[in-house]
Amino acid sequence: MKKISLLGATGSVGTQTLEVIREHADQFSVAALAFGQNIDAALPIIHEFRPRLVSVKNKQVADQLRIQIDSGIKLVYGVEGMIEVASATDSDMLVNAVLGSIGLEPTLAAIEAGKTIGLANKETLVTAGHIVMQRAKESGVSVLPIDSEHSAIFQSIQGQDRSAISKLIITASGGSFRDLKREDLEKVTVNDALKHPNWSMGAKITIDSATMMNKGLEVIEAHWLFHMPYEKIETLIHRESIVHSLVEYADHSVMAQMGLPSMLVPIQYALSYPSRMKSRLTKPLHLSEIGNLHFQKVDTCRYPSVSLAYQAGKEGGTMPTVLNAANEVAVHAFLKKKIAFLDIERYVEKALEHHQTVHNPDLRTIEAVDKETRVFVADLIN
Numbered sequence: 001m002k003k004i005s006l007l008g009a010t011g012s013v014g015t016q017t018l019e020v021i022r023e024h025a026d027q028f029s030v031a032a033l034a035f036g037q038n039i040d041a042a043l044p045i046i047h048e049f050r051p052r053l054v055s056v057k058n059k060q061v062a063d064q065l066r067i068q069i070d071s072g073i074k075l076v077y078g079v080e081g082m083i084e085v086a087s088a089t090d091s092d093m094l095v096n097a098v099l100g101s102i103g104l105e106p107t108l109a110a111i112e113a114g115k116t117i118g119l120a121n122k123e124t125l126v127t128a129g130h131i132v133m134q135r136a137k138e139s140g141v142s143v144l145p146i147d148s149e150h151s152a153i154f155q156s157i158q159g160q161d162r163s164a165i166s167k168l169i170i171t172a173s174g175g176s177f178r179d180l181k182r183e184d185l186e187k188v189t190v191n192d193a194l195k196h197p198n199w200s201m202g203a204k205i206t207i208d209s210a211t212m213m214n215k216g217l218e219v220i221e222a223h224w225l226f227h228m229p230y231e232k233i234e235t236l237i238h239r240e241s242i243v244h245s246l247v248e249y250a251d252h253s254v255m256a257q258m259g260l261p262s263m264l265v266p267i268q269y270a271l272s273y274p275s276r277m278k279s280r281l282t283k284p285l286h287l288s289e290i291g292n293l294h295f296q297k298v299d300t301c302r303y304p305s306v307s308l309a310y311q312a313g314k315e316g317g318t319m320p321t322v323l324n325a326a327n328e329v330a331v332h333a334f335l336k337k338k339i340a341f342l343d344i345e346r347y348v349e350k351a352l353e354h355h356q357t358v359h360n361p362d363l364r365t366i367e368a369v370d371k372e373t374r375v376f377v378a379d380l381i382n
């Protein structure tokens with residue numbers, strides 16, 4: 001029985017992780033879980049999966065939840081609470097599906113505690129990839145990708161000569177506005193932005209997908225996960241989201257992983273790795289029904305977020321931290337209808353221009369820069 005600690009249990013990836021655990025209840029259980037404030041969604045989860053430990057966003061949510069759950073369940077809160085969940089003594093693996101760079105410290109705690117990491121929370125690697133991967137290496141801990149593109153790359157390098165990889169090609173749907181011209185983006189609404197053509201996901205990543213900052217974040221995520229220089233990471237628009245990413249080798253052979261768009265596949269693969277398990281929850285891919293697959297170069301004038309992410313990633317140091325923090329604040333403001341869609345990348349660009357890179361930053365510097373950037377962008381917005 002593999003015992004899981006799950007961060008972000010009430011979210012899109014979190015609930016799908018629970019679906020996989022439910023389907024394979026003879027193999028997986030939930031030792032501990034964390035969520036933010038959605039008590040209505042959390043209560044049935046807690047009753048069904050009976051974790052020993054639960055963490056919530058803050059004391060107020062903890063006080064509300066306390067009277068509604070079994071008194072035998074330990075209840076904690078805040079980042080400290082997530083750290084306790086991530087490093088719970090009775091769990092074997094952390095699935096990190098919380099939203100944002102708040103997932104960094106719990107990830108580091110889980111690494112220190114020797115837990116295998118299943119990582120959906122890409123912001124953690126964007127903000128401090130050098131620290132996470134170095135500590136994982138030192139502790140002999142595996143960081144298994146859950147993000148679909150990175151799972152595809154991971155699956156495409158199994159059993160291969162990794163020194164012969166010449167290129168990673170990360171596919172992108174193009175997001176909600178892929179059929180609009182740039183000038184049409186001035187007046188798009190939050191509701192329109194939330195209509196992803198292929199995936200049903202949380203609000204923040206759906207907006208990231210529309211700006212294609214999601215692809216930018218994924219380039220940086222791939223850089224750290226696969227130790228690949230930015231010059232060898234490409235992005236490619238693929239409307240159907242069937243080819244989840246590709247790896248080109250020195251002999252020009254290209255390996256890809258395909259499947260109907262469902263996060264259940266990469267989640268299950270991370271949980272069962274290195275084995276593969278049957279899935280009754282997902283459907284087989286019939287290419288004859290799909291008919292055609294389309295691929296198209298990414299136009300970085302149309303999607304400047306991709307260029308901003310490459311620039312920040314290549315600059316390194318604290319620059320990706322700024323990229324991520326500025327983006328988190330700007331996307332939140334867009335979702336709250338305080339700024340327009342195109343303002344998201346404007347604010348990110350301003351934050352990057354304003355920042356003086358600190359090279360090889362330690363954790364404290366990362367956290368300070370993350371905070372400063374959030375204040376900087378919030379001040380611009382207000």
Ligand SMILES: NC(=O)C1=CN([C@@H]2O[C@H](COP(=O)(O)OP(=O)(O)OC[C@H]3O[C@@H](n4cnc5c(N)ncnc54)[C@H](OP(=O)(O)O)[C@@H]3O)[C@@H](O)[C@H]2O)C=CC1
Pocket residue numbers: 007008009010011012013014034035036037038039056057097098099100102120121122123146147148199200201202203204205263
């Ligand atoms: N959704 C997807 O298909 C994919 C997502 N990812 C990545 O996975 C991560 C999660 O995405 P997604 O599932 O879409 O996000 P959701 O918004 O659906 O879920 C976020 C989860 O994080 C919890 N949370 C938010 N803030 C806090 C906090 N301060 N303390 C504790 N918990 C908190 C939420 O709790 P609550 O709602 O209860 O407040 C919720 O459980 C992101 O990094 C995303 O980029 C990667 C690939 C695909």
Ligand SMILES: CC(=O)[C@@H](O)[C@H](O)COP(=O)(O)O
Pocket residue numbers: 147148149171172173174175199205208209210214215263
């Ligand atoms: C499912 C997943 O991994 C998302 O990151 C998804 O890839 C978003 O789609 P885009 O390709 O539109 O960014």
Ligand SMILES: [Mn+2]
Pocket residue numbers: 147148149150218
């Ligand atoms: Mn992805």
